[in-house]
Amino acid sequence: xxxxxxxxxxxxxxxxxxxxxxxxxxxxxxxxxxxxxxxxxxxxxxxxxxxxxxxxxxxxxxxxxxxxxxxxxxxxxxxxxxxxxxxxxxxxxxxxxxxxxxxxxxxxxxxxxxxxxxxxxxxxxxxxxxxxxxxxxxxxxxxxxxxxxxxxxxxxxxxxxxxxxxxxxxxxxxxxxxxxxxxxxxxxxxxxxxxxxxxxxxxxxxxxxxxxxxxxxxxxxxxxxxxxxxxxxxxxxxxxxxxxxxxxxxxxxxxxxxxxxxxxxxxxxxxxxxxxxxxxxxxxxxxxxxxxxxxxxxxxxxxxxxxxxxxxxxxxxxxxxxxxxxxxxxxxxxxxxxxxxxxxxxxxxxxxxxxxxxxxxxxxxxxxxxxxxxxxxxxxxxxxxxxxxxxxxxxxxxxxxxxxxxxxxxxxxxxxxxxxxxxxxxxxxxxxxxxxxxxxxxxxxxxxxxxxxxxxxxxxxxxxxx
Amino acid sequence: xxxxxxxxxxxxxxxxxxxxxxxxxxxxxxxxxxxxxxxxxxxxxxxxxxxxxxxxxxxxxxxxxxxxxxxxxxxxxxxxxxxxxxxxxxxxxxxxxxxxxxxxxxxxxxxxxxxxxxxxxxxxxxxxxxxxxxxxxxxxxxxxxxxxxxxxxxxxxxxxxx
Numbered sequence: 001x002x003x004x005x006x007x008x009x010x011x012x013x014x015x016x017x018x019x020x021x022x023x024x025x026x027x028x029x030x031x032x033x034x035x036x037x038x039x040x041x042x043x044x045x046x047x048x049x050x051x052x053x054x055x056x057x058x059x060x061x062x063x064x065x066x067x068x069x070x071x072x073x074x075x076x077x078x079x080x081x082x083x084x085x086x087x088x089x090x091x092x093x094x095x096x097x098x099x100x101x102x103x104x105x106x107x108x109x110x111x112x113x114x115x116x117x118x119x120x121x122x123x124x125x126x127x128x129x130x131x132x133x134x135x136x137x138x139x140x141x142x143x144x145x146x147x148x149x150x151x152x153x154x155x156x157x158x159x160x161x162x163x164x165x166x167x168x169x170x171x172x173x174x175x176x177x178x179x180x181x182x183x184x185x186x187x188x189x190x191x192x193x194x195x196x197x198x199x200x201x202x203x204x205x206x207x208x209x210x211x212x213x214x215x216x217x218x219x220x221x222x223x224x225x226x227x228x229x230x231x232x233x234x235x236x237x238x239x240x241x242x243x244x245x246x247x248x249x250x251x252x253x254x255x256x257x258x259x260x261x262x263x264x265x266x267x268x269x270x271x272x273x274x275x276x277x278x279x280x281x282x283x284x285x286x287x288x289x290x291x292x293x294x295x296x297x298x299x300x301x302x303x304x305x306x307x308x309x310x311x312x313x314x315x316x317x318x319x320x321x322x323x324x325x326x327x328x329x330x331x332x333x334x335x336x337x338x339x340x341x342x343x344x345x346x347x348x349x350x351x352x353x354x355x356x357x358x359x360x361x362x363x364x365x366x367x368x369x370x371x372x373x374x375x376x377x378x379x380x381x382x383x384x385x386x387x388x389x390x391x392x393x394x395x396x397x398x399x400x401x402x403x404x405x406x407x408x409x410x411x412x413x414x415x416x417x418x419x420x421x422x423x424x425x426x427x428x429x430x431x432x433x434x435x436x437x438x439x440x441x442x443x444x445x446x447x448x449x450x451x452x453x454x455x456x457x458x459x460x461x462x463x464x465x466x
Numbered sequence: 467x468x469x470x471x472x473x474x475x476x477x478x479x480x481x482x483x484x485x486x487x488x489x490x491x492x493x494x495x496x497x498x499x500x501x502x503x504x505x506x507x508x509x510x511x512x513x514x515x516x517x518x519x520x521x522x523x524x525x526x527x528x529x530x531x532x533x534x535x536x537x538x539x540x541x542x543x544x545x546x547x548x549x550x551x552x553x554x555x556x557x558x559x560x561x562x563x564x565x566x567x568x569x570x571x572x573x574x575x576x577x578x579x580x581x582x583x584x585x586x587x588x589x590x591x592x593x594x595x596x597x598x599x600x601x602x603x604x605x606x607x608x609x610x611x612x613x614x615x616x617x618x619x620x621x622x623x624x625x626x627x628x
Contacts, residue, residue, distance in 0.1 A: 172560065172575075175558070175559045175560065176558045176559060176560065176575060178559070179557070179558035179559035180558070182559075193505075193506055194501075194504060194505065194506070196506070197506040197507075198506045198514070199513070199514065199614070200513075200537070200554065200559070204506055204507070293537075293561065294534045294561055295561065296560040296561045296562075296563075296573075296574045296575060297574070298574030298575075299574065299575060300560050300574060300575040313557075313558070313576070313590065314576060314590060317590075317592060318557065318558070318590070318592060392589065392592050393592075396589060396590070396592075451574070452572075452574065452577040453575065453576045453577050454577065
């Protein structure tokens with residue numbers, strides 16, 4: 001008679017819920033919300049973080065900002081796909097349509113455009129921060145390599161995206177940019193045809209670039225980004241800031257990631273998202289007339305982040321200016337953590353007091369020397385005229401390169417002898433000098449080059465002809 | 467069973483090497499397939515095919531005529547010969563316009579300048595403008611835009627006479 005009531009079988013919904021959360025769900029709302037958020041966040045962040053490594057003026061939040069921009073780019077990119085056809089001339093008409101007739105179309109496009117441009121700046125600043133604090137030294141060499149690879153992919157993403165609006169600006173920037181491929185020794189012509197899908201930028205190029213822009217490049221960036229985050233934890237978290245001359249390791253003081261780090265990140269991301277939205281509402285992304293292969297605008301400039309490279313091309317034979325120098329630069333950046341080894345100064349901005357002065361000196365010297373060199377080469381030096389019978393690769397390539405490298409060696413030995421700089425300070429000095437030179441060249445290319453690529457003062461610049 | 471004659475390569479090592487070899491071969495084949503797949507395809511009758519810009523008499527001596535859909539200039543020399551010059555700058559690929567008043571090709575991108583035979587007068591262009599193969603059949607010019615001829619100097623052999 002008195003049979004015990006068997007325990008009730010869980011319903012199908014209860015069983016589904018139990019599979020999702022084997023530990024059971026907290027009964028209060030607050031607890032439930034935290035459970036979801038925490039398990040997500042703690043996949044990316046460690047449970048506890050160093051207080052001092054969160055210091056705003058140490059990291060400037062640059063890595064986080066790059067990640068935020070990636071997310072914005074992914075989201076806006078996906079929705080832009082719904083209103084874009086990668087064929088000429090429809091691509092251009094689609095952009096006009098997005099700007100004129102799609103709800104929030106112009107805002108989404110502007111947001112994508114400005115986030116992409118800002119990402120280059122932020123990624124480079126992130127690299128500089130890591131370099132200046134020596135944060136790439138053992139055991140973090142591998143993550144430096146991953147970061148530099150991502151920077152190259154970000155440039156590739158920007159460059160392939162640049163062509164997609166199919167306007168005059170895009171067409172000629174990509175024509176000038178891809179012509180550099182033709183100067184790769186031996187396989188240049190073949191490689192150029194492969195990338196362009198023909199002898200010149202055309203319908204096949206648009207399709208090739210579109211496919212790279214939306215599949216391979218974002219996929220590769222996503223993979224490397226996940227690995228980059230994971231390596232930060234694997235290598236023991238962020239480096240800890242120290243002041244110059246501080247010998248003993250700072251006392252560790254750790255707090256829980258939730259809420260101390262997560263709240264900062266949230267506020268930072270919200271503020272930047274708001275700023276980007278406002279900027280995208282006020283400043284439209286450029287759009288010129290439809291691409292016309294028969295008419296090169298004067299001047300025809302590469303995308304702004306390649307203007308430093310284009311400036312080099314005005315001074316060197318293309319093989320030297322576009323292949324040799326950039327390859328050496330990229331190789332040098334990759335190699336940095338393998339000859340800059342002193343882990344004692346990790347976390348110290350500029351390595352030391354002397355490092356700080358030497359950096360200032362390098363930046364100052366470069367700010368003076370680079371414009372002087374550009375002016376000299378523009379108006380005085382004329383190797384091809386002086387050595388008319390020489391091969392232009394020698395007269396316009398290797399000789400000017402030697403002329404530029406010699407003072408750099410002299411500077412290096414001067415710093416070594418007069419300031420008793422050690423290896424890490426010499427690396428800092430040379431890198432600061434060369435990087436400043438690159439920035440100056442980029443600025444000259446953007447603001448001082450006018451029609452015929454002649455030098456003009458920005459306020460006297462004649463209007464470009466189209 | 468008798469012992470196999472001793473060999474410097476064990477069965478295990480041989481099979482390992484064979485697998486490595488076949489795996490490498492398969493990888494190379496896959497790469498080859500993708501590279502072949504990505505080769506550009508060309509449509510008939512477009513740039514890249516043989517283009518007929520006109521008859522011999524359409525071009526007066528000492529003239530430079532742009533043929534936009536063929537991407538070239540028909541240059542007729544003073545003594546009546548012809549050159550088909552690709553309009554793409556040999557520096558970075560901009561389209562080079564003919565400047566009638568200066569009587570030269572002046573590139574708007576980096577100010578490379580070329581004379582009427584396409585020879586560099588002012589760098590950064592590293593070599594003269596490229597040529598297309600030009601033939602004359604029954605008084606009609608035929609230009610094969612699929613064949614780009616690179617050159618280091620101007621030679622009279624490049625000029626085609628009717």
